[in-house]
Structure formats: structure tokens, C-alpha cells
Amino acid sequence: xxxxxxxxxxxxxxxxxxxxxxxxxxxxxxxxxxxxxxxxxxxxxxxxxxxxxxxxxxxxxxxxxxxxxxxxxxxxxxxxxxxxxxxxxxxxxxxxxxxxxxxxxxxxxxxxxxxxxxxxxxxxxxxxxxxxxxxxxxxxxxxxxxxxxxxxxxxxxxxxxxxxxxxxxxxxxxxxxxxxxxxxxxxxxxxxxxxxxxxxxxxxxxxxxxxxxxxxxxxxxxxxxxxxxxxxxxxxxxxxxxxxxxxxxxxxxxxxxxxxxxxxxxxxxxxxxxxxxxxxxxxxxxxxxxxxxxxxxx
Amino acid sequence: xxxxxxxxxxxxxxxxxxxxxxxxxxxxxxxxxxxxxxxxxxxxxxxxxxxxxxxxxxxxxxxxxxxxxxxxxxxxxxxxxxxxxxxxxxxxxxxxxxxxxxxxxxxxxxxxxxxxxxxxxxxxxxxxxxxxxxxxxxxxxxxxxxxxxxxxxxxxxxxxxxxxxxxxxxxxxxxxxxxxxxxxxxxxxxxxxxxxxxxxxxxxxxxxxxxxxxxxxxxxxxxxxxxxxxxxxxxxxxxxxxxxxxxxxxxxxxxxxxxxxxxxxxxxxxxxxxxxxxxxxxxxxxxxxxxxxxxxxxxxxxxxxxxxxxxxxxxxxxxxxxxxxxxxxxxxxxxxxxxxxxxxxxxxxxxxxxx
Numbered sequence: 001x002x003x004x005x006x007x008x009x010x011x012x013x014x015x016x017x018x019x020x021x022x023x024x025x026x027x028x029x030x031x032x033x034x035x036x037x038x039x040x041x042x043x044x045x046x047x048x049x050x051x052x053x054x055x056x057x058x059x060x061x062x063x064x065x066x067x068x069x070x071x072x073x074x075x076x077x078x079x080x081x082x083x084x085x086x087x088x089x090x091x092x093x094x095x096x097x098x099x100x101x102x103x104x105x106x107x108x109x110x111x112x113x114x115x116x117x118x119x120x121x122x123x124x125x126x127x128x129x130x131x132x133x134x135x136x137x138x139x140x141x142x143x144x145x146x147x148x149x150x151x152x153x154x155x156x157x158x159x160x161x162x163x164x165x166x167x168x169x170x171x172x173x174x175x176x177x178x179x180x181x182x183x184x185x186x187x188x189x190x191x192x193x194x195x196x197x198x199x200x201x202x203x204x205x206x207x208x209x210x211x212x213x214x215x216x217x218x219x220x221x222x223x224x225x226x227x228x229x230x231x232x233x234x235x236x237x238x239x240x241x242x243x244x245x246x247x248x249x250x251x252x253x254x255x256x257x258x259x260x261x262x263x264x265x266x267x268x269x270x271x272x273x274x275x276x277x278x279x280x281x282x283x284x285x286x287x288x289x290x291x292x293x294x295x296x297x298x
Numbered sequence: 299x300x301x302x303x304x305x306x307x308x309x310x311x312x313x314x315x316x317x318x319x320x321x322x323x324x325x326x327x328x329x330x331x332x333x334x335x336x337x338x339x340x341x342x343x344x345x346x347x348x349x350x351x352x353x354x355x356x357x358x359x360x361x362x363x364x365x366x367x368x369x370x371x372x373x374x375x376x377x378x379x380x381x382x383x384x385x386x387x388x389x390x391x392x393x394x395x396x397x398x399x400x401x402x403x404x405x406x407x408x409x410x411x412x413x414x415x416x417x418x419x420x421x422x423x424x425x426x427x428x429x430x431x432x433x434x435x436x437x438x439x440x441x442x443x444x445x446x447x448x449x450x451x452x453x454x455x456x457x458x459x460x461x462x463x464x465x466x467x468x469x470x471x472x473x474x475x476x477x478x479x480x481x482x483x484x485x486x487x488x489x490x491x492x493x494x495x496x497x498x499x500x501x502x503x504x505x506x507x508x509x510x511x512x513x514x515x516x517x518x519x520x521x522x523x524x525x526x527x528x529x530x531x532x533x534x535x536x537x538x539x540x541x542x543x544x545x546x547x548x549x550x551x552x553x554x555x556x557x558x559x560x561x562x563x564x565x566x567x568x569x570x571x572x573x574x575x576x577x578x579x580x581x582x583x584x585x586x587x588x589x590x591x592x593x594x595x596x597x598x599x600x601x602x603x604x605x606x607x608x609x610x611x612x613x614x615x616x617x618x619x620x621x622x623x624x625x626x627x628x629x630x631x632x633x634x635x636x637x638x639x640x641x642x643x644x645x646x647x648x649x650x651x652x653x
Contacts, residue, residue, distance in 0.1 A: 032421070109587045275425070
């Protein structure tokens with residue numbers, strides 16, 4: 001049993017990784033990007049393409065793909081989200097949903113329906129494991145993903161609290177008009193935030209491809225996982241996302257124990273229970289990821 | 299009479315809209331007798347069109363009028379079909395089962411609305427998607443459905459193919475007409491004023507005493523019921539029930555496309571969008587993936603550059619109202635101009651805010 005808990009916690013690291021970009025963008029721009037999962041899968045395909053066509057190992061491929069993802073994030077904000085956000089809160093949902101359909105089907109058109117994986121390109125890392133006391137075997141890759149998730153969340157936290165750019169992003173998320181008055185370029189802050197979010201998405205896509213398989217339509221489940229982890233983690237800090245990811249993964253592990261098809265059901269059920277409890281306790285919002293909810297103006 | 303020249307006239311319809319009302323009645327009557335003259339294939343396609351109109355109108359009711367964008371409406375489509383399978387399996391006449399099923403879907407959506415309507419915007423949108431994914435998995439557990447293998451509405455086979463086709467056609471036509479009439483009545487009545495007030499500014503509406511949550515709940519349940527009808531009718535036309543097909547997010551993608559292209563928040567726009575989608579599907583559906591890429595790209599472009607859709611733009615440009623659900627305010631000088639050239643569309647309550 002303790003074995004399963006450890007595996008669940010490690011899987012939670014992956015969910016935190018894919019969730020942090022979603023909640024980061026939401027807290028800065030108030031936009032839930034429905035193309036989030038599809039963009040992660042796009043990154044996985046890009047790495048797969050580099051590896052199978054040009055023999056570039058995925059970890060080296062990240063040096064090419066992550067800057068590209070940052071550029072995509074910047075362009076996404078400048079050309080799509082900024083414009084559609086001006087039309088109200090509902091339009092960005094429709095725009096990003098349309099974008100997700102375009103990405104999914106372009107990937108299908110380009111790569112076909114076959115499931116792919118990055119596992120063959122990372123050598124023994126995909127199956128190597130360490131033996132921990134109590135004859136528990138943990139996959140090296142799972143531990144690496146977890147550690148990178150923790151490092152990323154910590155780095156993001158430091159960036160937001162210690163750097164000028166991070167402070168500009170936080171100010172913009174708090175009140176774009178007032179921060180504009182004191183000289184913060186809100187457009188630039190938002191575009192940088194979107195670029196950072198897409199880098200995390202690219203990283204999440206890479207690990208999705210290494211630890212499992214993916215196909216052109218794998219984006220939707222990843223989006224749901226990201227959303228569920230972000231909501232379970234709730235408002236507070238980026239670390240909430242990590243807790244949310246771990247809770248989601250543990251619920252899935254538990255679900256799989258109860259019923260052979262219970263893995264996904266367990267995760268969705270945990271999400272709904274948390275949601276229900278949170279709603280009956282009082283107001284709920286994803287807002288306030290970057291700052292204490294009491295200080296948020298709403 | 300001199301006072302009248304400064305008092306604006308408030309009216310509900312225009313000469314065009316009265317002609318349109320007659321035209322609608324004629325079109326429905328023609329559609330009702332059409333199966334006599336049409337080939338079997340065309341009858342089937344027309345049934346599909348009616349189902350699309352229902353889907354578009356219901357999604358528009360929720361998003362365009364209630365301000366609730368959901369990407370999980372396929373849950374009601376799938377449940378409409380699933381409950382019909384279940385009821386028919388329990389011995390109910392299959393045609394009765396289609397509508398009994400939709401009523402159950404409506405009933406189920408009520409408690410669901412208690413939780414989901416407390417979510418805002420994107421949270422609601424994707425929260426509904428989670429509900430759809432979970433419902434799909436739970437339906438798969440039903441032994442009758444046999445997981446993704448699916449099952450069929452076998453009891454429909456007692457009717458011969460011709461009777462079945464025409465009956466489903468009429469049921470689809472009647473459902474579409476009834477649902478559109480309910481929505482139209484709702485929007486024209488006092489609830490309609492509340493709905494538009496919420497659409498334009500939720501907080502302001504609440505402050506003047508509009509029952510925001512109750513009104514949204516009404517739209518949520520209506521949309522669930524209507525989409526349940528559509529799912530049950532789709533089952534009747536295709537006979538087979540595979541959960542993966544019915545709980546597919548593609549259905550919501552279609553709804554979004556139809557409403558965005560037609561004109562979100564306009565009654566006629568959803569119908570126009572459904573017709574446009576139907577024609578595109580007829581002509582380009584065979585191109586497979588590129589067709590879906592095109593739909594997604596069109597949704598992006600419309601939301602960015604023509605957020606009012608085709609009908610919204612036509613309405614704005616020409617002041618045309620075929621099926622008016624709002625009021626229009628007209629300056630009295632125009633009343634002396636019976637030629638009807640002085641139409642001022644900018645004062646009507648159906649105008650959307652642009653902010």
C-alpha cells in the first residue's frame with residue numbers, strides 16, 4: 001500500500017507540472033486556456049519529431065522546443081487572447097477552445113492516429129528504478145519529474161517575489177489599470193506571463209511523452225487533469241498546485257484499487273467532492289494564486 | 299397629437315417581423331408535408347438539420363442569453379440517448395422513451411445546476427467538461443452498454459424502415475418547433491427581460507431585483523432538456539449507442555461553431571448557424587480532418603473578428619428583425635414616415651454591449 005502512495009505522490013508531481021501553467025495564466029490574465037492540454041501534446045510531438053527524424057534526444061530537444069513554446073505563448077497572448085479578452089470574459093473560452101480543435105486535428109493530419117511515446121529515446125531512464133527501504137521500487141523518471149516540478153514551482157515563486165518583472169506581473173494581475181499608472185507595461189507583463197506559462201506547458205508535454213504515450217487527441221484529458229489539480233489545490237500559493245496534483249493522483253490510485261476502470265473516475269470524483277465542499281464552505285475562485293485571497297479586489 | 303411628436307414609440311414588431319411570422323408558419327407547414335415529396339436520404343438529412351437547430355438554439359440559450367459558456371453539453375446529449383436505451387430496455391415504447399428520457403435529463407440537470415452555477419466563466423465551462431467525462435465513464439460501467447462496445451435501440455426495429463424514418467422526421471420537426479417556441483416565448487415574456495438584463499450586466503441586474511440564479515437555472519435546465527431531446531433523437535436516427543460517440547466533446551464544438559457563426563445571443567442567429575453548419579457538413583464533411591480544422595479556425599476567427607456572428611452583423615447593419623424578442627424604441631417623427639425608411643436599430647434592447 002505504501003508503494004502505491006509513493007507512486008501516487010510522484011505522479012502528483014506531473015499533475016502539478018501541467019497544472020501550474022494553467023493556474024498561472026488564470027491568475028494573471030483571468031483566462032482559462034482551453035488549448036492548454038493540446039499545447040502540451042504539441043510540445044510532446046515536437047520532441048518526438050526531433051528525436052525520430054533528427055536523432056536529437058528529448059532532453060536536448062527541450063533546448064529547441066522550450067524557446068519555441070515561449071514564442072508561442074507570447075504570440076498567443078498578443079494576437080489571440082489580448083484581442084478576445086476585450087470582448088468580455090466569455091470570448092477567450094471560445095477562442096481557446098477553437099484553437100484546441102485546430103491543434104488537435106492538425107496533429108492528427110500530420111502524425112496520424114498512432115499513439116507515440118518519447119520513452120524509446122531516453123534509453124534506460126524510462127524503466128530504471130531505485131530500490132528504497134522496504135523493497136519499494138521507484139522509477140527514476142518519476143522522481144526526476146517530481147523534483148523538476150518542485151524546482152519549477154519554487155523557481156516561479158522566487159521569480160514572482162524577487163524580480164522586477166515578477167513584481168510587474170503580480171501588479172498587473174492585481175489591478176492592470178493602477179499598475180499602468182505607476183509605469184508597469186501591462187501588455188508586456190501579460191505576454192511575458194503567457195510565455196512563461198507555455199514553457200511550463202512544454203516541459204509538462206515532454207514528461208507526458210516520456211512517462212506515457214500520447215496521441216493527437218490526448219490534449220483534452222491533460223487539460224482536465226490540469227484544471228482538477230489547480231482547483232483541488234485552490235487559491236493560496238503555487239504550492240497549493242503541488243498538493244492538488246498529489247491529491248488528484250492519490251484519488252486516481254485509490255480509484256484504480258476499487259475498480260479496474262476506476263482510475264479516472266477516482267480523480268474526477270475527488271475533484272467534485274473538493275469542489276462541493278469548497279462551495280458549501282463559501283465563495284470559491286481560482287483567483288488569488290499569486291497573492292493572498294483576502295487582499296484580492298473582487 | 300403634438301405631444302406625440304416628442305414621445306418615442308416603443309414597439310415589439312416591425313412590418314418585416316410580421317411577414318417573417320407568417321413565413322415561419324408557412325415553412326413549418328411545408329416541412330411537415332415534405333416527406334411526401336422527398337427521397338429517403340433527404341428526409342434523413344433534414345432530420346439531422348432539425349437536431350442541429352435544437353443543439354444550436356439550446357447552447358445559444360445558455361451562452362448567448364444566460365452568459366454560461368459550457369464545453370460539457372455533450373453530457374446531456376449522451377444522457378438523452380442513454381436513458382432512452384435504458385427505458386426502452388425496461389419495456390417502454392421506444393418513441394415514448396425518447397421524450398421520457400429527455401425529461402429525466404432535465405430533472406437530473408436541476409441538482410447539477412445547484413453546484414455548477416456557482417462557478418464562473420471558464421471554471422463553469424471546464425467544470426461541465428469534467429462532469430461530461432465522469433458521466434461518460436459511469437455510463438461505460440453499465441452492463442447493458444458493455445463499455446465502449448455500446449448497444450442498440452433494438453425495439454425500434456419492430457417498425458419498418460419507412461415508418462421509422464418519417465416518424466423520426468416528424469418528431470424531430472415537432473421537437474425543434476416546440477423548443478424554439480418555448481425559448482421564443484421565454485425571451486419575449488418577463489423572464490426574457492430578466493435574461494437580457496443578466497446578459498448585459500449581471501451585477502446591475504441583481505441590484506434592480508432580477509433573480510439572477512433562478513433565471514440562469516431555468517436556462518440551464520431548458521438547455522439540458524433540449525439537448526437531451528436532441529441526443530435521444532440522434533439515437534433514434536442512428537439506432538446504435540456507443541458512449542464514445544455520444545459523450546464526445548465534438549458535439550459541443552459543433553454547438554459553439556453554429557452559435558458563433560450564426561450570432562451569439564440572437565434568436566435567429568442560432569438557426570442560421572445551424573443551417574450554415576449543415577451546408578458545410580454536407581459539402582465538406584467528406585474531407586475529414588481538414589473539415590474539423592476549418593471548423594475550429596472559423597470559431598477562432600469569428601470570436602476574434604466577428605463576435606456578433608453573421609446574424610448579429612446583419613441585424614446591426616440593416617436593422618432587420620425577423621423574430622424580435624426585445625423592444626425597440628423609435629422616435630415619433632418616423633411614425634409619420636410610413637414608408638419605413640427611418641429604422642433606428644441602435645436603440646433596441648436586443649443590442650449587445652460591446653465592452
